[in-house]
Structure formats: C-alpha cells, structure tokens
Amino acid sequence: MKKSVLIEDLSWTEFAGAIAQDNIIILPVGSTEEHGPQSPLGTDFFIARALARSIGEKAQALVAPAIPIGNAQGLLDFPGTISIDPVILADLVFEVCENFIRHGAGRFFFVNGHGGNNGALRHAASALHERYGVFVAASEWWTLMPKISEYQAHDHGGKFETSMMMAINESIVDLTKADTKQMEKLTDNIAFDYGFFYRGAAVSLNLPTSMITPRGNFGAPSEEARREIGEAMFEIYTDYCAGLIREIRQIPDGRRY
Numbered sequence: 001m002k003k004s005v006l007i008e009d010l011s012w013t014e015f016a017g018a019i020a021q022d023n024i025i026i027l028p029v030g031s032t033e034e035h036g037p038q039s040p041l042g043t044d045f046f047i048a049r050a051l052a053r054s055i056g057e058k059a060q061a062l063v064a065p066a067i068p069i070g071n072a073q074g075l076l077d078f079p080g081t082i083s084i085d086p087v088i089l090a091d092l093v094f095e096v097c098e099n100f101i102r103h104g105a106g107r108f109f110f111v112n113g114h115g116g117n118n119g120a121l122r123h124a125a126s127a128l129h130e131r132y133g134v135f136v137a138a139s140e141w142w143t144l145m146p147k148i149s150e151y152q153a154h155d156h157g158g159k160f161e162t163s164m165m166m167a168i169n170e171s172i173v174d175l176t177k178a179d180t181k182q183m184e185k186l187t188d189n190i191a192f193d194y195g196f197f198y199r200g201a202a203v204s205l206n207l208p209t210s211m212i213t214p215r216g217n218f219g220a221p222s223e224e225a226r227r228e229i230g231e232a233m234f235e236i237y238t239d240y241c242a243g244l245i246r247e248i249r250q251i252p253d254g255r256r257y
Ligand SMILES: [Zn+2]
Pocket: 035, 043, 044, 113, 114, 156, 157, 161
C-alpha cells in the first residue's frame, strides 16, 4: 500500500520508487464553469479529482494533480466560468504527460470531468502515442454510466451531475436553488435534448448555453438530485475504472524514446 496515491503527497524519491514499480498515471481533467444556481463552479473539477483519487486507491495507481480548467467556451455568458482554448488544453495535457514520461510513465488514464475537453484530450492522447509510443486510455463517467448501470446520466448541472457533486461534497450544493428551465425547441423543427436534433437526428450547432437555458443547467431536472444516486454512480464508475486499469497493466506500454 502506498502512503498516498496522490502524486502531490509524495516526495520525489517516493514518486521515483512508485513509478518504477508501476508506470501508469491517472490524470484528472476538469473545468471551472457554471453548473446551474445550485452547484459550485468547480463541479467538473471536483468530480474528476474525486473519481480519479478513488480509482487510484482501488487500483493502487498514481494520480496526478487535477487540471482545474478546461474548454468551456459555450458557458462564458455565465459569471465565474473560466475557459481556455482547446489547443492550449491539449498542449498543457501533452506537456504534463511528457514530464511524467521523462520520469518513467508509460501509460496514462485520463479521467475527464467535462464534455468540452473531449477534443483536446483526444488530440493530446494521439500526439503522446505518436511521439512516445505510450498508451493513453480516457474515460468519462456520464457516457459510461448508461452502459454499465441503470443511471441514464445525461445532463449538465441536472439530476445526475448534481447528485454526483452531492456525493463528493454536499455542503456546497444548495438544492433549494435547483429549478431546471430549458428550451425544448430552437425552431419549429429543431428540438433540444442534451444536444440539438433535426428530424430525429443529432446536429451540431455551436450555440451559447445561455440560449438554451437561462439558469445554466439542462437535461434531467436538478430538483431530483440525491446524494444516494451520486454515491451509487461513484462506486459503480470507480470499480469499473479500477478493473480497467488492472487490464491495461497487462498491455505492453510501447514506450519509445
Ligand atoms: Zn459538468
């Protein structure tokens, strides 16, 4: 058992010893952005960090310091939201991992807390593989949850994300302020359901979230959030990812440099 799975808790000698034993690193990547009036700006960052820590403890894998800022451009109408360009995020993730590779890392597991980070993380993963041959896996709890559980997690600051936040720190969620109001139609023929649909097929429309919801949340109603739902999802997801990491350790890392 390690003293701590969090890299920031270790001395450099402890880190060097740990990475020599097991060269996978979990990297939580979040965002600081509005999540409706009931939830903290740090929701995606807190969730990614807590999930990564639990996965690390269950799999006894090292966990990097969480990246608290991501690409949240569509949410910038809401005060307190911070967004960086996806190119900068991809570069940041690439360089953080590059440092770890220099010190012995050969595999990475990205725990993403925010959908807007997807493109940047995919880019960083392929660039790391291309340059160093290292193996990068990435996971998002909300896309996995409907496939491995009964929870149809499908919202932004709604029932499921707010529940997950409550499981992590209920004291900074104020459910009395939860009241989801969102548009159902953009035009007569374009519907909104966690994305836009024209004649039943998803279409990509890069519109600010403030156009869809004046309160900043959408999807399943935040009023229905419960800590117990979040706790159940937390355990299901972290068990799944810890199991996946045990499998990943059996795959050659492909390091070359
Ligand atoms: Zn979120």
